[in-house]
Amino acid sequence: MRIERPMTPNLPEGKWALFLDIDGTLLEHAAHPDSVSVSNELRQLMQTMERRLDGAVAFVTGRSVSAVDRLFDPLKMRVAGLYGLEHRLTSDGPVEAADEPADIAALADEVEAELGKGVYVERKGPVLALHTRAAPHLLARATVLVEKALDRLPRGYRVIPGNAGVELMPLEAAKGAAIRRFMEIPPFVGRRPVFLGDDTSDENGFETVNGEDGISIRIKPRGPTAARHVIADVTDAIAWLQANFGDPARQAGRDAAE
Numbered sequence: 426m427r428i429e430r431p432m433t434p435n436l437p438e439g440k441w442a443l444f445l446d447i448d449g450t451l452l453e454h455a456a457h458p459d460s461v462s463v464s465n466e467l468r469q470l471m472q473t474m475e476r477r478l479d480g481a482v483a484f485v486t487g488r489s490v491s492a493v494d495r496l497f498d499p500l501k502m503r504v505a506g507l508y509g510l511e512h513r514l515t516s517d518g519p520v521e522a523a524d525e526p527a528d529i530a531a532l533a534d535e536v537e538a539e540l541g542k543g544v545y546v547e548r549k550g551p552v553l554a555l556h557t558r559a560a561p562h563l564l565a566r567a568t569v570l571v572e573k574a575l576d577r578l579p580r581g582y583r584v585i586p587g588n589a590g591v592e593l594m595p596l597e598a599a600k601g602a603a604i605r606r607f608m609e610i611p612p613f614v615g616r617r618p619v620f621l622g623d624d625t626s627d628e629n630g631f632e633t634v635n636g637e638d639g640i641s642i643r644i645k646p647r648g649p650t651a652a653r654h655v656i657a658d659v660t661d662a663i664a665w666l667q668a669n670f671g672d673p674a675r676q677a678g679r680d681a682a683e
C-alpha cells in the first residue's frame with residue numbers, strides 16, 4: 426500500500442525534546458535480539474544530541490533498561506524501558522521498575538515447551554516477547570498461545586504484534602505514558618517532543634506526541650500510522666538526527682563532501 430505522508434522536515438532552532446525507539450529505528454533488525462551492536466558513531470551521536478538538547482533525550486523502548494545499558498555501554502542515557510514499566514529519569518539515577526507477576530514465568534516455561542527451540546522466548550520480567558524470526562510459520566500459534574493466557578493473568582494484560590514476533594505486556598505498559606512522564610520533568614518540561622519509532626507499539630507514542638503539538642516520525646511504515654511524517658529506513662533516520670541534532674561542524678563536512 427502506498428502511504429502519502431509529507432517528507433520529514435528539517436526542524437527550526439527551538440526547544441525540542443527527543444524520544445527514540447531503538448530496534449528498527451536506530452539499529453537495523455537482526456536475527457536475534459542479542460545479535461545487534463551499537464557503533465561508536467551512534468554512541469557519539471547520542472552524546473552530542475544529549476549535549477545540544479541540554480539532556481532532553483530519552484530512549485523509549487521495549488527493551489529493559491539493563492539491556493539498553495549493555496548495548497550502549499559505557500554510555501548511560503535516560504530510558505523508559507519495557508514500554509514504560511521501567512524508567513531512569515536521569516542518566517545516573519536509579520531505575521524504577523515494575524514487579525514481575527509470578528504467572529508470567531510459568532507461562533514462559535509453558536510457551537517455550539510448546540513452541541520448541543525455533544522460537545526465542547525473551548523473558549523481560551513482567552513482559553514476554555516471543556520471537557519467531559527463525560520460524561515464521563509459528564507466529565500464528567505463538568499469538569494464539571499468549572492470547573489464550575490473557576484470562577489467567579493476575580492483572581490486565583494485552584498482546585501487541587512485534588517485529589517478527591509478538592509481545593505480552595501489562596495494560597499500563599505504553600510508550601505514550603512513558604513520554605508524558607518525561608515531559609513533566611526537567612529538562613523535558615516546556616519543550617516540544619519529537620518521537621521516532623517503527624513499530625505497532627510506537628503508535629501510542631505518536632498519538633501522545635501529536636497531542637502535544639510535537640513531531641511524530643515513523644520509520645519504514647508498513648500500513649496505517651498515526652505518525653505525521655515518515656522516514657524510509659534506519660540509515661535515513663540516523664542521517665536526519667545527525668542533520669537536526671548532531672554536531673554542526675561534522676554535518677558541514679558531510680554536506681561539503683556530497
Ligand SMILES: O=P(O)(O)OC[C@H]1O[C@H](O[C@H]2O[C@H](CO)[C@@H](O)[C@H](O)[C@H]2O)[C@H](O)[C@@H](O)[C@@H]1O
Nearest residue numbers: 446447448454455456457458486487488588589
Ligand atoms: O521498542 P524497541 O526499541 O523497538 O524494541 C522492540 C523489541 O526489540 C527487540 O526485538 C526486535 O529486535 C531484535 C533485534 O533486531 C529482533 O531480533 C526481533 O525479531 C525484534 O522483534 C527486543 O528483543 C525486544 O525486547 C523489544 O521489545
